[in-house]
Structure formats: C-alpha cells, structure tokens
Amino acid sequence: MVDDGGAAVAAIDSPIITSAHKVAIAGLGLIGGSLARRLVERGRFVVAWNHNDGPYEAARAAGMRTVDSLEALAQEKPDVLVLATPLTAIPDVLKRLRPVLLPTTTLTDVGSVKGPVRAQVKDAGLIRQYVGAHPMTGNEFSGFEASSSTLFGDALWALCVEDSTEMSRFLTVADMITQGLRNRFICIDDSTHDRSAALISHMPHVVATALAALLSVAPDRDIAAALSAGSWRDMTRVALTDPARTEAMVVEDAKYVADLLQVLSTKLSGVATSLSSVAQDKREIPADFPEIRSFFESAQPYRNYKKNQARSAASAEESPLTTITLTDQQWQKELLQSARQGQQIVRLISTHEFQVTSAPSW
Amino acid sequence: MVDDGGAAVAAIDSPIITSAHKVAIAGLGLIGGSLARRLVERGRFVVAWNHNDGPYEAARAAGMRTVDSLEALAQEKPDVLVLATPLTAIPDVLKRLRPVLLPTTTLTDVGSVKGPVRAQVKDAGLIRQYVGAHPMTGNEFSGFEASSSTLFGDALWALCVEDSTEMSRFLTVADMITQGLRNRFICIDDSTHDRSAALISHMPHVVATALAALLSVAPDRDIAAALSAGSWRDMTRVALTDPARTEAMVVEDAKYVADLLQVLSTKLSGVATSLSSVAQDKREIPADFPEIRSFFESAQPYRNYKKNQARSAASAEESPLTTITLTDQQWQKELLQSARQGQQIVRLISTHEFQVTSAPSW
Numbered sequence: 001m002v003d004d005g006g007a008a009v010a011a012i013d014s015p016i017i018t019s020a021h022k023v024a025i026a027g028l029g030l031i032g033g034s035l036a037r038r039l040v041e042r043g044r045f046v047v048a049w050n051h052n053d054g055p056y057e058a059a060r061a062a063g064m065r066t067v068d069s070l071e072a073l074a075q076e077k078p079d080v081l082v083l084a085t086p087l088t089a090i091p092d093v094l095k096r097l098r099p100v101l102l103p104t105t106t107l108t109d110v111g112s113v114k115g116p117v118r119a120q121v122k123d124a125g126l127i128r129q130y131v132g133a134h135p136m137t138g139n140e141f142s143g144f145e146a147s148s149s150t151l152f153g154d155a156l157w158a159l160c161v162e163d164s165t166e167m168s169r170f171l172t173v174a175d176m177i178t179q180g181l182r183n184r185f186i187c188i189d190d191s192t193h194d195r196s197a198a199l200i201s202h203m204p205h206v207v208a209t210a211l212a213a214l215l216s217v218a219p220d221r222d223i224a225a226a227l228s229a230g231s232w233r234d235m236t237r238v239a240l241t242d243p244a245r246t247e248a249m250v251v252e253d254a255k256y257v258a259d260l261l262q263v264l265s266t267k268l269s270g271v272a273t274s275l276s277s278v279a280q281d282k283r284e285i286p287a288d289f290p291e292i293r294s295f296f297e298s299a300q301p302y303r304n305y306k307k308n309q310a311r312s313a314a315s316a317e318e319s320p321l322t323t324i325t326l327t328d329q330q331w332q333k334e335l336l337q338s339a340r341q342g343q344q345i346v347r348l349i350s351t352h353e354f355q356v357t358s359a360p361s362w
Numbered sequence: 363m364v365d366d367g368g369a370a371v372a373a374i375d376s377p378i379i380t381s382a383h384k385v386a387i388a389g390l391g392l393i394g395g396s397l398a399r400r401l402v403e404r405g406r407f408v409v410a411w412n413h414n415d416g417p418y419e420a421a422r423a424a425g426m427r428t429v430d431s432l433e434a435l436a437q438e439k440p441d442v443l444v445l446a447t448p449l450t451a452i453p454d455v456l457k458r459l460r461p462v463l464l465p466t467t468t469l470t471d472v473g474s475v476k477g478p479v480r481a482q483v484k485d486a487g488l489i490r491q492y493v494g495a496h497p498m499t500g501n502e503f504s505g506f507e508a509s510s511s512t513l514f515g516d517a518l519w520a521l522c523v524e525d526s527t528e529m530s531r532f533l534t535v536a537d538m539i540t541q542g543l544r545n546r547f548i549c550i551d552d553s554t555h556d557r558s559a560a561l562i563s564h565m566p567h568v569v570a571t572a573l574a575a576l577l578s579v580a581p582d583r584d585i586a587a588a589l590s591a592g593s594w595r596d597m598t599r600v601a602l603t604d605p606a607r608t609e610a611m612v613v614e615d616a617k618y619v620a621d622l623l624q625v626l627s628t629k630l631s632g633v634a635t636s637l638s639s640v641a642q643d644k645r646e647i648p649a650d651f652p653e654i655r656s657f658f659e660s661a662q663p664y665r666n667y668k669k670n671q672a673r674s675a676a677s678a679e680e681s682p683l684t685t686i687t688l689t690d691q692q693w694q695k696e697l698l699q700s701a702r703q704g705q706q707i708v709r710l711i712s713t714h715e716f717q718v719t720s721a722p723s724w
Binding site: 137197205213227232251257260261295297340362 | 496498499500501517518520548550554555557558559561562563566567568569570571572573574575576577578579580582583584585586587588589590591592593594596597598599600601602605606608609612613616617619620621622623624625626627628629630631633634635637638640641651654655657658659660661662663664665667668701702703704706721724
C-alpha cells in the first residue's frame with residue numbers, strides 16, 4: 001500500500017475484499033436478469049430486488065434469492081451490489097441505499113453512461129465504495145422475460161475508475177466479471193468511456209431511429225418496407241428498442257452524442273452535395289467522382305481492421321495471452337494505456353498481474 | 363390484345379413466351395452466381411458467361427453450362443438473359459448484345475437502380491425485349507466463391523415495367539422468379555423503385571460508411587472498437603461491402619440518395635441542437651425534453667409495423683393468399699396499386715390472375 005489518501009484509508013477501515021462471492025442485483029430487467037442468471041449458472045450466490053415482484057417467481061426458479069426492499073438487499077451483506085435499474089431511477093435508488101449500504105459492499109452499476117452515474121454516486125456520498133461498469137451487451141428487448149445468461153456469453157465490460165478509486169473495489173468487480181461471469185474487461189476513465197460509447201452505440205441509436213422515422217413518413221412506405229432487406233433490417237434494429245430507454249441513454253450522454261451527430265450531419269450533407277452535382281450530369285455515368293470516391297475510401301481503415309479481426313478469429317480459438325503487471329501508484333493509468341493498445345483483460349493472476357488478449361491492428 | 367402500340371406489335375412479331383426454361387446469366391458474381399445456383403437447383407437450364415473464366419470450373423461443377431463470349435451466350439437462344447454484371451459494365455455489355463440478341467429472348471437485369479439501366483437499354487435499342495428487375499438480397503461479400511443458392515431462399519424481387527412494356531416479357535421474368543426460384547415479387551415503376559431503394563438501401567449504405575469513417579479517425583478507436591457490440595456491428599456491416607460496388611449503386615441513384623441524405627442530415631443536426639441544450643443544464647437530469655421525446659416517438663409507426671409483421675409471421679407459416687386479376691389495358695397500374703397496398707405476388711395462376719400475400723399494417 002502506498003501513502004495516497006484512498007488506498008491508505010482502505011487499508012485502515014475496509015477489509016481487502018477481492019472476490020465477489022455474493023452479488024446483489026438491484027433491478028431484474030433484461031440486463032440485470034441476464035447478469036443474475038449467468039452468475040447463478042457459474043456458481044455465485046445472487047440476491048435480487050426489483051421495483052415490482054413480477055419476475056420474482058421466475059427469478060427464484062432460476063436459483064436467485066429475492067428480497068422485498070432495497071434496504072433488505074443491502075442488509076444481505078453482498079460483496080458487490082449492482083445497480084441494474086433504468087438510468088433515470090438511479091438517483092432515487094442511491095438515496096435509499098445511502099443509509100443502509102455496508103462499507104464492505106462494493107457498489108457498481110451497468111449503466112450505459114459513466115460520468116453522470118459517478119456524479120450521482122458522489123452526491124449520494126457513496127463514492128468510496130464505487131466502481132462504474134458497463135457490459136457491452138444487450139438487445140432490442142426488455143424485461144426479465146427477455147433475459148438469458150447467453151446475453152453475457154462473451155461480453156466485454158468497461159470498468160471505469162478514477163485516480164481515487166480503491167484498488168480492492170476494482171478487484172472485487174473484476175473478479176465478478178472474469179471469474180463470476182467468464183467475461184472480459186477493459187479499464188478506462190469515465191470520459192473515454194462516455195465518448196467511445198457515444199460513438200459506437202448512443203449516436204448510432206439516434207441514427208437508426210432517424211432512419212426508421214424517415215420510412216414511417218415515406219409516401220410509398222409499404223413498397224419501401226417490402227423492398228427492405230438485410231441492410232435496412234440491420235441498420236434499424238436498435239430503433240425497435242424501447243424508446244424511453246434509448247432516450248435516457250442518449251440524454252445522459254448528451255454532450256458527446258450531440259458533437260458526433262453534428263459531425264455526422266455535416267459529413268452526410270457533404271455527400272449529398274456531391275451527389276446532387278453527379279445527378280445533374282447523369283449522362284456522364286459511368287465516370288469518376290473524386291469526392292465520392294474519397295468518401296467511400298475514408299472507411300477503409302475500418303474495413304482493414306474488421307478483416308484483421310476476422311483473420312485472427314479464424315486462425316485460432318484464442319489469441320495468444322500476455323501478462324501485464326500493475327503498480328500501486330499508477331495502476332489506473334497503466335490499465336488505460338493497456339486499453340488504448342487494444343488489450344482486454346481475461347483473467348486475474350494476482351491482484352497486480354492480469355492476463356490480457358491483444359487486439360487486431362488497424 | 364388491345365390496340366395500344368406495344369401490345370399490338372408484340373402480338374404480331376414476337377411469340378408469347380411466358381415460361382423461362384432456359385436462363386442465360388451474364389456475370390457470375392455474388393448475385394449472378396447465387397441466382398444461377400438456385401435456378402439449377404430448381405431444375406432450370408442455366409448457361410452462363412463471365413468476363414473472365416475464373417469461376418467456370420466451379421460453375422460447371424454446380425450444373426451450369428458456360429460459354430466464352432457474350433455473343434455465344436445470346437446464341438444459346440435463352441428464354442431470358444439476365445444482366446448480372448456490375449452496373450458500370452452494363453452499357454458495354456448492351457452494346458455487344460445488341461447485334462446478337464434474338465427477339466425471342468427477354469432481357470432483364472438485377473441492378474440495384476432501374477431508371478438509369480432502362481435508359482441504357484433504350485440507348486442500345488433493346489427496350490422492346492426488356493423488363494427491369496431487382497432482387498432484394500445480397501450481403502457484404504463479392505464473387506462467385508461467395509455465391510449460394512440460399513441467398514435467394516426467400517427473396518422478394520421488384521419488377522419494373524412502364525406503360526409500353528409487353529405483358530409477355532413481364533410474364534417470362536415473373537415465371538423465372540415465382541416458379542424458377544420460388545421467390546416473390548412486386549411490380550412497380552422505375553422511379554418508385556429508385557426512390558424506395560434509395561430510402562431502404564442506398565442512403566443507409568452511405569450512412570454506414572460515414573459511421574465506419576468516423577470510427578476510423580477517432581482518437582481512441584481501439585477502445586471504441588473494443589466496446590462496440592451488436593448495434594455497431596449491425597449498423598456498419600454494409601460499410602464492409604466492396605466500396606466500388608456501393609459507390610456505383612449510390613452514384614446511379616444519385617438524385618434520390620442526395621435528397622434523402624439532406625433530409626437525414628437536417629434531422630440529425632436538429633437532434634444535435636436539442637441535445638446540446640440538454641448538455642448545458644445537465645444537473646436537471648432526469649427531466650423532460652419534449653423535442654427529444656418527440657424525435658424518438660417519430661419512429662413509432664415503424665415499431666408498430668415491425669410488431670405487426672412479427673405477429674403475423676408467428677401466427678402462421680404463410681399469410682392467407684388472395685387473388686388479383688389484371689386487365690390488358692391497365693395491368694401495369696393495377697400491379698403498382700397492388701404493391702402500394704403491401705401485396706406481394708407469390709404465384710401466377712394464369713397470365714392475368716396472380717396469388718398475392720398481404721402485408722402487415724402500420
């Protein structure tokens with residue numbers, strides 16, 4: 001242990017817990033339910049609470065213990081308590097947990113934005129126990145009835161820490177992910193997470209919704225819908241998600257999503273302008289349109305990356321594992337650096353040594 | 363037969379061929395190859411030409427006859443000749459076919475835009491024999507080695523006719539689709555096709571490419587790519603298509619794609635503006651944002667449509683079939699009307715009576 005504030009305090013008044021044997025889940029929706037099922041299947045003890053007892057019978061049949069209040073959930077003395085409620089419910093849930101959550105319980109969440117949740121946890125005075133998390137899985141369905149342990153079959157998680165995060169808290173959640181779920185994770189800071197999530201998920205959800213809205217008002221929408229095939233189906237699938245859930249996700253990550261939408265809007269408008277001038281001299285086709293050519297070429301790094309990814313997936317079951325070693329002083333930055341290099345953590349060897357996979361190159 | 367120009371001429375100098383026993387395919391790429399495989403499997407005679415003989419050995423092993431020139435292909439006296447080359451090659455192929463195509467052969471194509479191809483066929487003087495077609499199938503791969511008869515397993519085709527199209531030509535291609543492939547079709551005009559295809563395919567291809575390009579230049583692209591899950595994978599899948607093929611498709615349908623991109627760009631920029639003002643007063647979350655709420659609600663008709671579609675797919679193997687009857691005078695308009703009602707033609711009962719499915723409602 002070094003002498004920075006957080007770690008020193010941790011050494012004094014909270015035991016070093018690095019295994020998550022007993023996991024409490026607040027919220028048995030698609031994600032909370034699937035997470036709970038997977039943990040039970042992998043032999044962990046799961047106790048769950050939901051805002052109504054609709055899923056309780058099925059949850060008990062699946063091997064979970066259910067309790068009737070958030071207070072009772074905290075009093076179960078879980079190693080980890082996972083907030084899996086809708087984002088909009090988190091402030092209220094935190095208010096109720098504050099007086100009852102034991103200091104030995106590590107608090108985490110599965111919300112799709114991390115900066116705002118951390119701010120709410122800070123407001124609730126629970127930041128010392130907190131490590132933010134975001135499993136990169138889901139689908140367009142909702143509710144415990146849609147939950148399945150296979151949703152977490154090969155999920156990658158983002159764990160979000162800041163400089164004051166206690167390493168023992170981080171290790172507890174990391175244990176839940178790697179041993180409890182046999183999932184992988186990367187460890188980054190909130191803003192890197194929220195900016196990246198805006199790019200690869202939140203902003204695309206808005207785009208999918210905008211496409212579905214365009215079809216909804218098209219004069220020949222029956223014909224267009226009939227003609228739609230795989231490309232349309234795939235590009236609008238997430239527009240079928242419960243719009244309230246998507247709205248909450250996008251609103252919580254508003255700044256990054258807004259920035260990206262503006263960039264995308266400008267890019268699409270530029271292509272529209274180039275295409276309009278092509279349409280003017282239609283008789284010239286086939287011909288060369290350098291602006292349009294360079295637009296299509298601008299996605300080439302991604303095509304190469306996917307090709308390399310497919311190649312490495314085909315060449316071996318598992319990519320070769322390497323080991324990273326962390327220091328007590330800089331472990332957060334070392335983990336961020338590891339993530340930037342495309343590494344993913346698959347196993348904890350010890351508290352300071354992790355096995356990581358490496359990413360395909362771009 | 364009525365006394366309009368086209369039909370009268372048809373009655374005089376071209377026999378009424380309504381079955382496509384022998385099908386010639388020009389171009390053994392993903393689409394041409396898959397089409398050929400499916401026709402062979404369903405017992406039709408297929409003769410194929412490709413701009414190089416790379417796929418010939420595999421094509422012959424799959425039961426096709428191969429010929430070494432377009433001239434030889436035409437001289438095989440096929441009932442239908444399908445242009446399945448890249449769009450950019452069509453003008454040249456037509457020039458070579460013009461002097462050799464027999465009047466008894468119906469000419470069709472599988473290009474993803476129909477107005478420009480019709481113009482090229484007119485320029486080549488082959489319009490009397492022509493019915494445009496577009497099978498709504500494909501994937502991000504290319505070439506005969508990627509072809510499979512399952513690509514045409516349950517495909518819907520758009521057949522494109524205009525007022526002067528000869529009914530016998532239309533029936534020949536319709537036979538290839540319904541009996542030769544066990545596929546379905548709708549019959550519309552070129553501009554309805556090209557506008558609809560821009561909406562549900564060509565414009566989304568541009569959007570997918572723009573998304574992939576954004577990730578390609580993101581500072582934390584390794585982290586963002588690692589965090590990407592189903593929504594990103596699905597929304598960028600078609601960006602992996604051969605960009606030259608996508609570019610040709612988009613350029614040929616430039617006007618409609620440009621219009622839609624401009625509408626989408628404005629819509630996304632509007633959402634960006636709303637989200638920026640949300641980001642300003644972040645402390646108000648959770649709160650109500652009417653503009654953002656109404657944006658997400660604007661896709662509700664599409665969500666309802668998909669729900670109805672899934673419900674009718676779950677309730678029965680096949681939706682109940684009804685029969686439509688065509689007149690000699692107005693058959694093109696009657697078929698367009700049928701398509702506008704969401705009907706799809708699955709079987710020809712006779713030359714003027716078709717079995718149709720009905721669409722789920724919005």
